Amino acid sequence: MLPLHCFVAGAVAAPAAALGDGVAAAHGSVPVPVRWLLCGSAGGLPIGGTAALWPGRGAARAPLLGGPGQDSP
Numbered sequence: 001m002l003p004l005h006c007f008v009a010g011a012v013a014a015p016a017a018a019l020g021d022g023v024a025a026a027h028g029s030v031p032v033p034v035r036w037l038l039c040g041s042a043g044g045l046p047i048g049g050t051a052a053l054w055p056g057r058g059a060a061r062a063p064l065l066g067g068p069g070q071d072s073p
Contacts, residue, residue, distance in 0.1 A: 011048065015041035 018037040022030050030038075 009046055011041075016046075 004069055014037060018041055021034040022038060025034065027033060
């Protein structure tokens with residue numbers, strides 16, 4: 001469970017860091033490493049969403065959508 005926690009924490013921290021650097025460079029063009037980090041972070045969101053809803057796992061088991069034993073909104 002700890003490796004998954006570390007992965008998710010990094011997946012949340014990477015876009016936050018990229019957005020912070022992007023806002024700091026608002027006066028001009030965004031540096032190339034920040035652009036790569038933003039693109040990689042944006043690419044990870046659909047991949048993670050697809051993996052959570054992949055057939056065999058089911059939408060009911062995706063933690064943010066209300067898994068087993070949880071009341072769905």
